[in-house]
Amino acid sequence: MKQGAPAETSREKSEIKRPVAVRARDLTMDFGDGAPAVDRASFDLETGRFLTILGPSGSGKTTLLRMIAGFQKPTSGEITVNGHAVDATPPHRRSVGMVFQRLALFPHMTAAENVAFPLKMRRYDPRSVPGRVRDFLDLVKLGDYGERRINELSGGQQQRVAIARALVFEPELLLLDEPLAALDRKLREEMQLEFRRIQHELGVTTINVTHDQREALVVSDDIIVMDGGRIQQHARPVELYRMPENTFVAGFLGVSTFVAGTAFPGGLKSGDLHLSGTHAGEIAEGTPVRGAIRAEQIRIVAAPDSLATCDTAFPSRILDVIFEGERLLYVAESDRLPGVAFQVYHHDTEAFDLYEIGAQVTIGWNARDMKIFKSTA
Numbered sequence: 264m265k266q267g268a269p270a271e272t273s274r275e276k277s278e279i280k281r282p283v284a285v286r287a288r289d290l291t292m293d294f295g296d297g298a299p300a301v302d303r304a305s306f307d308l309e310t311g312r313f314l315t316i317l318g319p320s321g322s323g324k325t326t327l328l329r330m331i332a333g334f335q336k337p338t339s340g341e342i343t344v345n346g347h348a349v350d351a352t353p354p355h356r357r358s359v360g361m362v363f364q365r366l367a368l369f370p371h372m373t374a375a376e377n378v379a380f381p382l383k384m385r386r387y388d389p390r391s392v393p394g395r396v397r398d399f400l401d402l403v404k405l406g407d408y409g410e411r412r413i414n415e416l417s418g419g420q421q422q423r424v425a426i427a428r429a430l431v432f433e434p435e436l437l438l439l440d441e442p443l444a445a446l447d448r449k450l451r452e453e454m455q456l457e458f459r460r461i462q463h464e465l466g467v468t469t470i471n472v473t474h475d476q477r478e479a480l481v482v483s484d485d486i487i488v489m490d491g492g493r494i495q496q497h498a499r500p501v502e503l504y505r506m507p508e509n510t511f512v513a514g515f516l517g518v519s520t521f522v523a524g525t526a527f528p529g530g531l532k533s534g535d536l537h538l539s540g541t542h543a544g545e546i547a548e549g550t551p552v553r554g555a556i557r558a559e560q561i562r563i564v565a566a567p568d569s570l571a572t573c574d575t576a577f578p579s580r581i582l583d584v585i586f587e588g589e590r591l592l593y594v595a596e597s598d599r600l601p602g603v604a605f606q607v608y609h610h611d612t613e614a615f616d617l618y619e620i621g622a623q624v625t626i627g628w629n630a631r632d633m634k635i636f637k638s639t640a
């Protein structure tokens with residue numbers, strides 16, 4: 264088995280400049296029944312990196328992945344994998360491993376027979392097959408399960424067989440279309456970490472599709488957020504979370520409260536209230552905008568003087584308290600900003616149930632955390 268590069272931290276990984284493995288230019292897929300499913304998508308993916316395409320159902324993720332796989336001919340635009348146009352290579356010659364939500368394993372064959380299948384199709388030397396199959400079953404921690412039939416394995420184990428089968432011929436590119444969507448939460452989160460480990464170990468260039476923001480943040484080197492067939496933002500996970508470029512991205516990742524208003528220098532105006540904030544890009548005064556503040560950036564206290572670290576504060580009233588286990592989510596409203604339901608995370612391991620519905624409190628934040636975007640609606 265090809266050994267991956269020596270263990271790199273993700274920081275080192277993000278700083279190494281590598282050749283481009285996948286290049287998409289103005290990729291459009293128009294099925295002719297309304298807006299295009301994918302609309303002028305362009306991006307580069309460097310060799311060895313893990314890209315996630317993240318977006319709600321119907322946003323064009325699968326269509327984009329199918330064009331990259333060569334299953335769907337784009338209406339227009341170009342796509343190359345390692346410098347070769349995808350449609351110039353016949354499907355059986357493409358070096359692409361795939362795992363979809365429906366795993367399409369052969370249920371009556373053993374795990375080892377399933378993993379051996381792509382090697383037989385590719386006419387590997389039969390003497391090399393058993394060793395290679397064993398290596399890849401070991402990689403997915405199924406070394407002892409090779410002789411089990413697929414229908415004798417759990418959902419998570421079947422998932423691992425599908426991963427081993429997709430990787431056993433060492434493809435140039437691994438494509439994943441929501442392979443974890445059907446698993447229960449605990450198993451899904453375990454498999455997300457497994458994907459990350461295996462991808463680091465082998466260094467295979469990977470494109471993963473999901474609607475699960477946590478999965479995208481956990482596993483990826485790069486994330487593309489899609490909505491309505493368009494790429495909304497393409498960035499590293501931390502950058503995407505901290506510096507969303509528009510209200511869609513700000514609303515899709517994490518929990519934010521939005522305040523509508525019009526732009527003024529250094530903030531927004533809502534009614535006769537001026538709120539300081541950080542403009543996302545150039546926004547002319549008077550433009551309709553929405554300010555976004557994340558639930559973890561708002562503090563909530565009983566007495567305003569304990570909000571010394573916040574430069575913006577409002578007297579508020581608790582509308583709802585939602586217990587989420589490791590934290591509380593308060594919903595609060597202020598007479599100064601009528602109609603805005605602020606969502607506030609509260610982690611206090613000592614003192615849960617601090618405030619009840621109807622309690623008078625003060626909420627506050629730092630103006631630099633209020634991101635102001637042009638309104639899209």
Ligand SMILES: Nc1ncnc2c1ncn2[C@@H]1O[C@H](COP(=O)(O)OP(=O)(O)O)[C@@H](O)[C@H]1O
Pocket residue numbers: 294300318319320321322323324325326327
């Ligand atoms: N073969 C097809 N024919 C017509 N419309 C399609 C086809 N495949 C997908 N679409 C449409 O393209 C849009 C994007 O679909 P898809 O790429 O499957 O989204 P996602 O994977 O993000 O849920 C949807 O509106 C879907 O109905």
Ligand SMILES: [Mg+2]
Pocket residue numbers: 324325326
């Ligand atoms: Mg899909």
